[in-house]
Amino acid sequence: MSNTELDALQPDPSTTAAEIYRNAGVDVVPVTDAIGAEIRGLDLRNEFTPAARAAVHRAWLEHCVILVRDQWLSDADLIRFSRGFGDLDHGPPMARAADQDTHPEIFIVSNVLEDGQPIGFLDDRPLPWHTDMSYTEVPPKASTLHALEVPEDGSGSTGFINMYKVLDSLPAALRNRIASLRLKHDPAHALQGEVRHGFDAVTYEHIESAPGPVHPLVRTHPETRRRALYLGRHWNGDKRATFVLGMSRAQSDSLLDELWQFVAEERYAWYHEWRVGDYVMWDNRCVMHRRGPFNSAMRRVMHRTQIKDSVRPM
Ligand SMILES: [Fe+2]
Structure with a gap:
């Protein structure tokens, strides 16, 4: 269709x-x-x-x-x-x-x-x-x-x-802080850490130039128009799976760990x-x-x- x-x-x-x-x-x-x-x-x-x-x-x-x-x-x-x-x-x-x-x-x-x-x-x-x-x-x-x-x-x-509800449950200051941030997602490693066919293992020391799509951290659903937290994945095996553009690695890691805590609570x-x-x-x-x-x-x-x-x- x-x-x-x-x-x-x-x-x-x-x-x-x-x-x-x-x-x-x-x-x-x-x-x-x-x-x-x-x-x-x-x-x-x-x-x-x-x-x-x-x-x-x-x-x-x-x-x-x-x-x-x-x-x-x-x-x-x-x-x-x-x-x-x-x-x-x-x-x-x-x-x-x-x-x-x-x-x-x-x-x-x-x-x-x-x-x-x-x-x-x-x-x-x-x-x-x-x-x-x-x-x-x-x-x-x-x-x-x-x-x-x-x-x-x-x-x-x-x-x-439910990632609409996870977003809604964040403290207002945190929600405001992430509203327009963008994440780079690592395509080189699978969820269990294996290097995907066609990719080289990437160390992600240089996030801006590493391969991978960039998506908003808070996305708007194209049909419901509601906003949801869009994290993708946290780790691919022992490697970080996402990075916040425009931040140092330490800042990015700290912010993402903080956000993933709300997922780990499994309230929704x-x-x-x-x-x-x-x-x-x-x-x-x-x-x-x-x-x-x-x-x-x-x-x-x-x-x-x-x-x-x-x-x-x-
Ligand atoms: Fe899946």
Whole structure:
């Protein structure tokens, strides 16, 4: 679906969320006061009607993360539904199944080995709070996960945190101080510290000339017009992942550590404990996420899509 077609589907701003949900025949039930809502009454295998799309879109914008339970989706279903919100990125080669060339939009997230080879990526290590691909010029607006196999002991939850609320909770002096600052994001290292293909290890002694996109530290969501703290990631392995432009390294490190403390408090977070059949879509423009530890002896298999944005963070 093109952006023009998507604009044509934007709900009338005078229509209330309750009316939009009623038109689609769905119930939207918040899962916490801070973030997340479950949408009931949807089967994502069905044709995605304009009314259903408007309801999912509204719930997603209002609650930042949506959950739809008991969905039994083929990869084609998952791709078709995700495309209702924009063009899809292709998964990296290490996240694609050998026989999945017909569905390059699917990323497999799994710890499972077959014949000694991983069937997906992100193995079984815990992942710290981060925003997907904030180290690119135009990061994806949404990521989605469909749970196919989950550890039966309930481990391997995914945490989500509302970055509008984290920004709003900062002391006024700090909020004013960061209002127009910009961050450079390190694209050279992955979350676990590995040097990415095509990059040299960068020491970031000279921030201004190092590679990497520059994004505002406080961004304005292009659809809701609300402002959110946009940190990206804190560390890539043992290396700093972001730097404040126009500051010394010491000043930048100190300010970012201070801001990350507000994330570490997890006051506006929700940890989703997965059930098989869960479908979750989150908004990367106002949400960070993480993965808790899980029992590596248990299988965890998720299929994931990633929806492109059309505008840079601003
Ligand atoms: Fe992620």
